[in-house]
Amino acid sequence: GANHAGTVRVERADRTDLNRAMLSVHPSPPSEPASRFSSLCLVSVRYYDDHAVLTCTYGQRRSKIQEQKAAEEEEEEQKQEEEQKVVIEEHRHSGVYIARNPKGDALVTRSLSPADGLVPDGFTWDSSPLRITSHTDSNGEPQDPVEYRIFNPIICPLAAAILQGIDNIHLYRGARVLYLGAGSGITASHIADIVGCQDDGSAAASWTEQRGEGCVYMVEHDTDCAEVLVTMSKRHPNTIPILKDARHPETFADQINEPVDVIIADLRVPDQADIMLLNAERFLKEGGGVVITMNSAAIDSGMLPENVYSAEVVKLQARRFRPREQITLEPYYDDHAVLTCTYGQRRSKIQEQKAAEEEEEEQKQEEEQKVVIEEHRHSGVYIARNPKGDALVTRSLSPADGLVPDGFTWDSSPLRITSHTDSNGEPQDPVEYRIFNPIICPLAAAILQGIDNIHLYRGARVLYLGAGSGITASHIADIVGCQDDGSAAASWTEQRGEGCVYMVEHDTDCAEVLVTMSKRHPNTIPILKDARHPETFADQINEPVDVIIADLRVPDQADIMLLNAERFLKEG
Structure with missing residues (x-):
């Protein structure tokens, strides 16, 4: 392994003699292992006539087999070193885990079929297997070798919903699941892991005999996916591929021999709710769970995503589904949301109303005891x-604001607080706060990002250009209109120019919403005109405004701002 350098003198420094000089030191061809010199480099020296410098290393050359073996051993050592750093923690959702590693954390499921071949070798992220032969639990105790697979939120909407904090996915060990729109089966394979694993991580006994226990029925009519699903069902024995159209459940009713506990749908078609109902009526047990991925563009590309979600909720409520939770999937998917429901016997309107009131009262009391309000x-x-979790909120001027459907207490809907404490634990008078959602309101996002000055204060007069559906404007109205005690400034009808928001919007689709909102927020004035003019x-703005806020999303926004500033904005 020593290094050597020598000066070789030849009579004629031409190429032939230099090569001959090199062969005199290295008599065997470089490809043969007999020579003990390697890494030869011969360079002529222009400062000396008929001289050259030869460098080389001295040591036994290893054969290709030895080199390959050494590389494999080194690779195995690196692999073991990385594996030893993995810590597996249980997630609050049954059958889901978190793999913590210096490279980053990942959502995983415990694989029922080690060395799953669904994706090409070499891809250890995404949905491919994360093979762990040695790992520890959160207490540092070594665990038996098992295999976990990355539950990737970019590929699987259900994983995105879990990472977004969804409360209940209705999946548990032993559940029978009907998956409508299984596609290539990646999400379905993870669901199979969740419902099929025993406490010790092994597959449930005798899948071939008990395929209806803790299994996934994968319904997909796309012929391109058929081969993949059939292949996957061989590796995941608790998955049953059904290559039929979900619109016609009667065509595959003979393949589902007992009611299912959960229906999961990712159909991405406008009539998803109708398809869900057809399958629920035939296959879903009373009180069963439903998890729906809603792609607003696939359902109705002409509507705002939040309006699409609301329409779907209303449609499902009328069809024996009881919505429980809705959560958007940003940043993993644009214009997507996951809705969970339960399915049960229709009750009379009086029973439904009474049950809803009791449930709302219980939830209200539970939440009220835990809420602490702090000033920003x-x-x-x-x-x-x-x-x-924490939330940015504004103190509502109009309790029980009806801008969004009842039952949704996140996004922009009211967070009704009738009893809460301050940061010192002192009880406060009953008021209502509304979530200032950064996903919907760019101004809220800017506040959470640490913006220094938003130029809003109690009593400010605001000109809002591009008010849209008025959600952000309603929060601004809360900010500029509240007194110290949380009440609206006195005599809005007489003093509409004091602490108010002029909402300029020319989109006729938003007109009705803005007019309705102005009745609930008396310090908002809808102006259904083009901000360019x-x-x-x-004539509707009787004195200079203190602030202009613009969310126009057009190329000439700066010019529009200048026109309005010159006419309405006060100096400074």
Whole structure:
């Protein structure tokens, strides 16, 4: 292994003599293992006539087999070193785990079929297997060798919903699942892991004899996916591929021999709710769970995503489904949401109303005891702290705001608080706060990102260009209109120019919403005009405004801002 350098003198420094000089030191061809010199380099020296410098290393050359063996041993050592760093923790959802590693954390499921061949070798992220032959639990105790697979939120909407904090996915060990729109089966394979694993991580006994226990019926009519699903069912014995159209459940009723516990749908078609109903009526047990992935563009590309979700909820409520939870999937998917429901016997309207009131009262009391309100550094903005998570909120001027459907207490809907404490634990008077959602309101996102000054304060007069559906404007109205005690400023009808929001929007689809909102928020003034022509609504703004907020999303936004600023904005 020593290094050597020598000066070789030849009579004629031509190429032939240099090569001959090299062969005199290295008599065997480089490909043969007999020579003990390697890494030869011969360079002529222009400062000396008929001289060259030869460098080489001295040591036994290893054969290709020895080199390959050494590389494999080194690779195995590196692999074992990485594996030893993996810590597996149980997630709060049954059958789901978190793999913690110095390279990053990952959502995983415990594989029923080690060395799953669904994806090409070499891809250890995404949905491919994360093979762990040695790992520890959260207490550092070594665990038996098992295999976990990455439950990738970019590929699997259900994984995205879990990472977004969904409360109940209705999956548990032993559940029978009907998956509508299984596609290539990646998500279905993870569901099979969740419902098929025993406590010790092994597959449930005798799958071939008990395929209806803790299994996944994968319904997919796309012929391109047929071969993949059939192949996957051989590796995941608790999956049953059904190559039929979900619109016609009667064509595969003979393959589902007992009611299922859960239906999961990712159909991405406009009539998803109708398809769900057909299958629920035939296969889903009373009280069973439903998990629906809603792609707003696939359902109705002409509507706003939040309006699409609301319409789907209303449609399902009328068809024996009881919505429980809705959660958006940003940043993993744009314009997607997951909705969970339960399915049960229709009750009378009186029974439904009474049950809903009792359930709402219980939830209200439970949440009320846990909420702590803290003032944010921005005037009129607050932080609601709760065991489920913190939220940016504004103090509502119009309790029980009806801008969004009942039952949805996140997004932009009201968070009704009739009893809460301040940061010192002192009880506060009953008021109502509304979630200032950064997913819907860019201004809320800017506040969470740490913006220093939003120029809003109690009593400010605001001109909002591009008010849209008015959700952000309603929060601004809360900020500029609240008194110190949380009440609306006195005599809005007489003093609409004091602490108010002029909402300029020319989209006719938003007109009705803005007019309705102005009745609930008396310090908002809808102006249904084009912001490019401020002269057309100058008579509606009777004095200079303190702030202009713009969310126009057009190329000439700066020019529009200038036109309005010159006409309406006060100096400074």
